[in-house]
Amino acid sequence: MAFRRSAQTLVTKKKCIPELARKYPWTRPQGDETGISIYNFYTRSKLPLILSTEGNLKWYVCGPTVYGEPHVGHACSFVRFDVIRRILMNVFDINVVFMMNFTNVDDKIIDKAKKVGQTTEQVSSHYESTFLKNMQQLNVLRPTIVHRVSDNVQNVIEFIERLVESGHAYVTGQGSVFFHCDSYEGYGNLSRMKVLPSEKTMFDDQKRKPQDFLLWKPHKVGEPFWDSPWGQGRPGWHIGCSALASKVFGGKIDIHCGGGDLKFPHHENELAQSNCYHHTNQWVNYWIHSGLVRREGDSEKMSKSRGNIITIPELLEKYTSNQFRMFCLLRPYAMEVEYGENAMKKPVQILNKLTSHRAVAQSYIHGEGPSVDVSNDVLMQHLASTQKVVRSALADNFDTQQMMSALMSLVQVCNRELSKPSNKNVIRAREVYSVAAITSYIDKLMSQLGFNLISKLESHADSANSSQSLEDIINSVTHFRERVRSFALGGDAANATDEEKSLIRVHRDSHSALLDSTDQLRDKLAATAGIIIKDAEEGPSTWHMIEKTSDRPSARE
Ligand SMILES: [Zn+2]
Known part of the structure; x- marks a missing residue:
């Protein structure tokens, strides 16, 4: 499976036609602000999101054409849309109905099936489950x-019949059915492009205009087919999305999304045929696209046909899903991004800062x-x-980049308070509520966005005694190591007399x-289990867990 070829590779000549965009201006929806x-x-502008049905949002995403392994490009697109979906659901309390199609009838699937000696059903169902698992x-x-x-x-056939009528x-x-682009004045309104394909497909001899696109393909030997009023054949690519989305949502969709390479011709064609079918000029109120992904150092987007893909199991061999989600969050969702070791440094660092802050805050609490x-008022x-700031950033076109920067500044302020010099004279009970409130807020927000920062120990604490036992074991190991270390150090050299200092030196x-x-034990626990032990100048050593490769389920599970 892959995103479709980009418009640039399909188009030999494109006309920029902004005048068409003015022909059918966007109409502000009636509904729920x-x-x-x-x-x-x-x-090409930011607009208020108004729902056509109060409290509910109808969202359609073009799913994959299932003929190959999903890759980091798909991962980035679907994680970004997942984050937006979760923001709408969890932060703004909107009931989102999120619909996706699988294009499981297509030239690429037929070619793949021939190549591997399987049926198209076997190929598509295999890659469909791979996609869902990934x-x-x-x-x-x-x-x-x-x-x-x-x-x-049958829905597709009914849709095409109405367009023909x-x-x-x-x-x-020859039994092909084409969409007649000249019959619809708004063609080109969305992408502001019209296309003159250089290559003629084998069925396009009777096309009236080069930009007309196939709705129904006549049957060829060895290909899947269905009976239709135009003879045996199968649906074209674009018509599937329109017919399936209309089956579920009727004549209006709030948000329609897809990868950036679907803008033209796919979304242009979807919109044209659906506007004609529903007798409207605005089948979709808001079109959003995810920016494409390039490998670090590559000038072109990641795609199967270019042979430069990184599969999702390969991605999860190196990074956790939390780390990849953070990578997706740190850039605007519509922006093109580079993926690679350099690009992953910052997200990994930020997650480590969050987990380490959480551990320090928990110890304090x-x-x-x-x-x-600590100053409760300041915190x-x-x-x-x-x-x-977080709420208004998320309400501003889901600006997760600004949200993360506000969150990290909160973490910084809290860490600064927690690392103030200790005050031995403070014997009253500590007022921990501000630190607890911050921890609780960060936990809630990150979980709302689809992260799981709670350690395995905590998440299983209610359900399994074994995690409590594990925690007890790590506590005992940390305590034992601390006593050995303290013995080996032999005393407090800072406050010792010269004579005592020389005795301590000999002892050490x-x-x-x-x-x-003790150092080796500390380093080994960090490297193999993600357990970070911190020795304090005074008081007991503490420990916390960070995300490690070995701390996550295998990508091959
Ligand atoms: Zn589509």
Whole structure:
């Protein structure tokens, strides 16, 4: 499976036609104001998101053509849409109906089936399950509704029939049906492009205009087919999305999305045929697209045909789904991105900062470590302003980049308070509520966006005694190591007399092997289990867990 060829490779000549875009201007929908602004590709501007049905959002995404392994390009697109979906659902409390199709009847699937000696059904169902499994590994929510083209051919036929009856499509002597682009003045309104394909397909001899596109292909030996009023054949690519989305949502969709390479011709064609079918000029209120992905150093987008893909199991061999989700969040969703080791450094770093902050904050909340007098007023004020900034960033075209920068600034302020010099004179109970409020807010927000930052120990604490036992074991190991280390160090050299210092030095020299062993144990636990032990100048050593390769389920599961 892959995104379709980009418009650039299909187009030999393209005309920029902004005048058409003015012909059918965007009409402000009647309905439910959400307070969110969203970039609409149709108008090339940010607009208020207004739902056609109160509290509910109808969202259609073009699913993959299932003929190959999904890759990082798909992962990025679907994680980005998943984040937006979760923001709408979890932050703004909108009920989202998210529909996706599988294009499981297509030239590429037929070619693949011939190549590997399988049926088209075997090929498409294999890659369909691979796609769903990979999305689950990336913690992408399942669509509310999934449809396959092959299960809905009657809907497709009915859709085409109506287009033929109304003069928007015509049947050729060979049994092909084409959309008649000249019959619809708005053709080109969305992408502001019209195309003159250089290559003629084998069925296009009777096309009236080069930009006319196939709705129905006549049967060829060895290909799947269905009976139709125009003879045996199968649906073209674009018509599947229109017919399936209309079956579920009727004549209006709030958001329609897809990869950036679908703008032309796919979305242009979808829009043209659907506007004609539904007698409207605005089948979709908002069109959004995810920016394409390039490998670091590559000038072209990642695609199967270019042979430069990284599959999702390959991605998850190196990084966790949390780390990849953070990568997707740190750039605007419509922006083209580079994926590679350099690009992944920052997301990995940010997640480590978040988990390490969480551990320090948890220790403080539970009364461990030195006594620090944090300023609850400062922290609560900073939390309140962060909450406002985060909400308005997310309401501004889902600006997750700005949201993360506000969140990390909150973490920084909280860390600064927690690392104040300890005050031995503070014997009153610590007021921990501001640190607890910050931890709780970060946990909630990150989980709303589809992250799982709660360690395995915590997430299983209620359901399994084994995690409690594991925690007890790590506590015991940390405590034992701390006692050995303390013995090997032999005393507090900072406050010792000169004579005591020389005794301590002799003591440490004779126990250097013990000190080395405690360091080795610390490094090994960090490298193999992601357990980070921190030795304090005073008070007990603490530990926390960070994400490690070995700490996540195998990508091959
Ligand atoms: Zn589509």
